[in-house]
Amino acid sequence: MTAIILYVAVLGSIAAWWLSRQRLMAKPWLEVGAAGEAPGTGASEVPAAKLGLWVFLAVVGALLTLFVSAYLMRMHMSQDWRPLPTPWMLWFNTALLALSSFGLHRAQMAARIGWRQGIEVGMIAGGLAALGFLAGQYLAWQQVMAEGFGVATNPSSSFFYLITTVHGLHLLGGLVVLGRTIYRTARGAGLEQLRLSVELCATYWHFLLVAWIALFGLLLHG
Amino acid sequence: MAVAIALILVAVGSVAFHMLSPWWWTPIASNWSYIDDTLIVTFWITGVAFTIIVLFMAYCVVRFRHRPGHKAEHEPENKRLEWWLTIGTTIGVAALLAPGLIVWHRFITVPANATEIEIVGQQWQWTFRLPGHDGRLGTVSVRFIGPDNPLGIDPSDPAGQDDVIVEGGELQLPIGRPVKVLMRAIDVLHNFYVPEFRAKMDMVPGQVTFFWFTPTRTGTFEAVCAELCGLGHAVMRGRVVVVEEAEYHAWLERQPTFVRRLAAAR
């Protein structure tokens, strides 16, 4: 459970930092009067959707970290763990996902300067690369399967299929939102709105990339 | 008013119930009177806290209930009072924790001269294994479990040949000698619990758990299963008989050993 404890500790520190700016030592009964004298204690200025995404990422992070915790504990609690032959496909897939993330990053850049075509190209390229990643993950499954590791063969392979599925499903969910954003871009949605949507997609993509690299490292470790 | 009376009744009634009711723990039959002592300390500290709190509530309800013209006092906080209460609580909690941890340390430190015995749980019966003349238990594995070898003793391990197996019957133990109980389960979780011994631990398939105790009183004690193990959970009973040393050896001699069981099965 070390991984999840560390994760919660990191989030706890962020929460503590934020709380420390909310004037927890104030005596509210003495502070009658007009609102918002103390800067930073009012409602957050960050758009709700952005804040919501970050909170959601914290939850997904907890979910993935718990899988990591379970993986490490299962690995060390019993002697039956057989290392999984890492399919070379995973390296290729990692590159694809990085490419996908880069595409969204470009789209975000384009959104910042108001270049509509750039937004579309970046998002479509990113989306295609992400689809390629998912297809690649499927091929990686085939490779592992061909090595004689089925879902129930060994915990190492059980975790491999489980973790890649969980990560893939999150990416799939992201693709649905990305598809919607591409559609709205094509329909000529307002730039201000697009800017935020693209930024949210990019943030989510970067998160999934970082998460995948961490999970891939874990699979290599096992 | 009725509320105040009810609160007083709850406080006084709870204490009276505690003092007067016939339902109390079983007379102890092991060395773990330390646990009982810690429990008593806990009862005292928590009992006093509970009574004070509920009686104070009753007092407040009477003294500060709404009457025409009565007004509440405006007092956002009282730093000193809160600090004193915090410190007092901390001391009370420490007074519970310290003895608890000391006794726990004893509980998990098995004396070197403890005899090892094994209790195995399966749906829904207990099996006991005691070391034979060599004083050692043979190694086991799930692989070896079969109709003739219910505990999965390794047939090639010399230490296991003279192991005594008691299936479904009663376990006898000599009085006054510390026992380290090794526990296994071969299907689901179980927990071998003799209330008179106070000690217990889950049995987990795939691992060996343990606890230790010294029987201090002769007699027959009933064992129950204290971890949900399926439909037969409530009827999974066993018996432990604590006897004098000589009687114990006589009993042990009468039990079949692993080799003899295997031979008989063939």
Place this chain on the structure above:
Amino acid sequence: MSIASGSVDGIPAAEVPDVELYHPRSWITKWVFSQDAKVIGIQYALTATAIGLVALVLSWLMRLQLGFPGVFDFITPAEYYQFITMHGMIMVVYLLTALFLGGFGNYLIPLMIGARDMVFPYMNMLSYWIYLLAVLVLVASFFAPGGPTGAGWTLYPPQSILSGTPGGQDWGIILMLLSLMLFIIGFTMGGLNYVVTVLQARARGMTMMRMPLTVWGIFTATVMALLAFPALFVSAVMMLLDRLLGTSFFMPALVEMGQRLNHEGGSPLLFQHLFWFFGHPEVYIVALPAFGIVSDLISVHARRNIFGYRMMVWAIIIIGALSFIVWAHHMYVSGMNPYFGFFFATTTLIIAVPTAIKVYNWLLTLWRGDIHLTVPMLFALAFIVTFVNGGLTGLFLGNVVVDVPLSDTMFVVAHFHMVMGVAPIFVIFGAIYHWYPKITGRMLNEVMGRIHFWVSFLGAYLIFFPMHYIGLLGVPRRYHEIGETAFVPASAHTLNAFISVMALIVGAAQIVFLFNLAWSIRRGRSAGDNPWNAASLEWQTPQTPPPHGNWGQDLPVVYRWAYDYSVPGAAQDFIPQNQPPAKAAE
């Protein structure tokens, strides 16, 4: 008005004027597929109550069997285990969690912080419907072949997925796990809303330190739940794979009924660690909203500011943080490394300190107050008694060595029913009596309320206080009958029967409550906008019940904290949060 920066994907920001809000166009979108947090809150509450009634009936059945073994032949051991399992799971997850966060959270957060609605209304609606689906899947397991799972609400493997347990090799456990996963997905959608709404949609002047403790409690509990529920999700997924695909996450090599199964090397303890990493925070996910709400009830009905507000806030935060490092106190006798016991006993007992501070501050709020013994106040007092009782027995079970003889006995059952069954439910009752006038515009009937209170309070205490002593005797929990047992005297069976009779009576008293809820909608005394003369924002809405958008033309501006009661020099014994300073002295 920052419409541009706050409005994304067609979801209006909280601070947009009324015209910009989502508007229901038909009866269906107003009352069924509603995106109004208040309606969603009511939907949550009604669904939770309905499934809670199932749990109540199950508890009757199990008490009948326990109190009068052999008399009710139609209750087989298998059914008994199914009853206790479903009772436990329903009460903890589908009733308490859903009602506090989904019900009260949805209804109260926007009103109490001065927002028009939750920030993601559409997702909020989805949250409810997924919750409803989870409940339906759960109910479906009653009708599935083999019936619901009887694995105990903790669902410990290996037994939970083996044939020796009802539903283990049938549909029961599968539907249970699926339902839990749905619940978690639905909850996460709602939870994001509650957290972001508190962070982002507070009215001007509503600083964190001016929020009512109800919001603090629900907010902190939601943050905890968002981080803790994934642990249940992970264990549910992994168990589902063990059950369906034959993996060995939790399943070691074992021989079941003479049959060697195909599992190898899995760890039942791994499940327990994951489960309790969710399970213990879950206790506080239920308790913190209760703490918050009861603080507000006591303060309003004792006409006194909540005593030591700052300490109360800090205590909520500290309890929330600590609750993530105490989980293994449920596992002292599980066979885990015994040295963990030192750490977890210490952290567990440390939590007692901030919890005790909260209790003291409730008492000190009563002290020198002007106590109106209204029904909400009565339930608040009953909460303190039962919570203190259950909290103190927690000191037995948290103190590792004392837990050894008591774990898995009826003592544990009595303890957790007192502390997280009876106590939070009293808060729920108090809260309903308190806020019902805001929700419906009418008061609940006082006489029925008092009958409900007296039977529930005294009855519940008489059920669960003596039960500790049955556990002290050594009677294990989860027995469908105690049977002939040497260490259990005959008198204990009489006590058991008495407890069962009390359980039936207390259950029946809830019918009075339900009748009152229905009756008062039309016949209750008209309440007005602020029947309790409360200072917090939800009582200051221009209309009662508040319409969609809550606040009419202008959002409220907050000038003070939520506890200005009996302020010296003020004209009334309360000053609403949105009253400007100059006006208060008039």
